[in-house]
Amino acid sequence: MQIILDCDPGHDDAFALIVASKFADVLGVTTVAGNAPLSLTTKNARIVLDLCGSSVPLHSGASRPLVAQPIHAAYVHGESGMDGAKLPEPSRPADGTDAVHFIIDTVRSNKGLWLVPTGPLTNIALALRTAPDLVDKIAGISIMGGGRFGNRTATAEFNIWCDPEAAAAVFDSGAKIIMSGLHLTHQIMATPKRIEMVRGAHKTVGPMLAGLLEFFSKMYKSLHDDFAGAPLHDVCAVLALTHPELFTASEKHVVVEIDGAHTRGMTVIDDRHVLSRTKANTRVLETIDADAAFAIIVDAIRACPQR
Ligand code: RIB
Numbered sequence: 001m002q003i004i005l006d007c008d009p010g011h012d013d014a015f016a017l018i019v020a021s022k023f024a025d026v027l028g029v030t031t032v033a034g035n036a037p038l039s040l041t042t043k044n045a046r047i048v049l050d051l052c053g054s055s056v057p058l059h060s061g062a063s064r065p066l067v068a069q070p071i072h073a074a075y076v077h078g079e080s081g082m083d084g085a086k087l088p089e090p091s092r093p094a095d096g097t098d099a100v101h102f103i104i105d106t107v108r109s110n111k112g113l114w115l116v117p118t119g120p121l122t123n124i125a126l127a128l129r130t131a132p133d134l135v136d137k138i139a140g141i142s143i144m145g146g147g148r149f150g151n152r153t154a155t156a157e158f159n160i161w162c163d164p165e166a167a168a169a170v171f172d173s174g175a176k177i178i179m180s181g182l183h184l185t186h187q188i189m190a191t192p193k194r195i196e197m198v199r200g201a202h203k204t205v206g207p208m209l210a211g212l213l214e215f216f217s218k219m220y221k222s223l224h225d226d227f228a229g230a231p232l233h234d235v236c237a238v239l240a241l242t243h244p245e246l247f248t249a250s251e252k253h254v255v256v257e258i259d260g261a262h263t264r265g266m267t268v269i270d271d272r273h274v275l276s277r278t279k280a281n282t283r284v285l286e287t288i289d290a291d292a293a294f295a296i297i298v299d300a301i302r303a304c305p306q307r
C-alpha cells in the first residue's frame with residue numbers, strides 16, 4: 001500500500017505517521033499549516049520521522065489556506081503544535097518546500113498510490129488543480145476530516161473548516177474518497193489505560209508519546225464535558241487503508257458547504273433513502289474496533305528503532 005501522508009503534526013498526526021511508517025509503504029510526507037504554523041508542523045514531522053527511524057522524503061507545502069485566513073489550534077496542541085514531551089531536535093532538514101510538485105511528480109511516477117491528508121486539504125487541492133490527471137492516477141484519497149457533526153463549530157470539523165474551498169475541490173474532484181469523520185474518530189480515544197499501553201511499548205519513544213497523549217488528552221478533557229481522552233483522529237485515515245477490517249462504512253454523497261453563516265466548512269452527508277439522492281462519491285467510515293486499532297498502534301510504536 002503506497003501512500004503520501006500530508007499532515008499538520010499535531011499530536012494525532014504523529015501517531016498516524018508512526019502507524020504509516022510501520023504498516024504502509026510511505027513514498028513521502030508533506031506538511032501543511034493547520035494545528036500550528038507551517039514551520040512548526042514541518043519541524044514536528046521531522047522529529048516524528050526520526051522517532052520512526054524513517055528517511056522518507058519530506059516536503060513542506062502551503063503555509064495558509066486557499067482563501068480563508070490562517071488559524072491554528074494552539075488551544076489543543078500547544079504553542080509548539082506538539083506540546084507535552086521533551087522531544088529530540090530533528091536530525092535533518094526537510095527535503096524541499098514544494099509539496100504540491102512533490103505530490104504531482106510522485107503520483108505520476110507511482111500510479112495507484114493513496115493520498116492520506118490528515119490536516120487542511122490545501123496541498124491536495126492545489127495538486128489536483130495543478131495536475132487534474134492525478135485523479136485517474138491515484139488509487140484514492142483517505143481523509144481525516146469532516147463528519148456528521150463539527151468540533152471547530154457545531155457543523156464544521158477543524159481540517160475542513162480551516163480551508164473549506166480546498167476541501168470542496170477535493171470532494172468534488174471525482175477521486176475515490178474514504179472519509180474518517182468525527183463521528184468515527186471519537187470512537188478511539190486515548191484513555192488512561194491506553195496511554196499506559198503506549199508508555200510501555202518502547203523504552204525511549206513510549207514515554208515521549210505517552211507525554212504527548214497526556215497533554216493532548218488534558219486539553220481535550222478541559223474543553224469537553226464527557227471525553228475519556230483525546231481522539232486519535234488522524235490514525236483512522238491510515239488504518240482505513242492498512243487495516244480496513246477494523247471498520248464499517250457506508251457509501252454516501254458528501255459535499256462541503258462554503259457559504260453558510262452557520263455551516264461554512266460542514267461536510268454535508270446525504271443520508272436520505274430517497275432514490276433521487278445524489279450518487280455517492282465517498283466511503284464514509286462509520287465504526288471502528290477501537291481496542292484492536294489501539295493494539296495495532298502499540299505494535300507500530302514497538303517497531304520504532306531504539307534510540
Ligand atoms: O479535527 C481533528 C483534526 O484537526 C485532526 O487532524 C487534528 O490533528 C487536527 O488537525
Ligand code: CA
Nearest residue numbers: 010013118119
Ligand atoms: Ca491533523
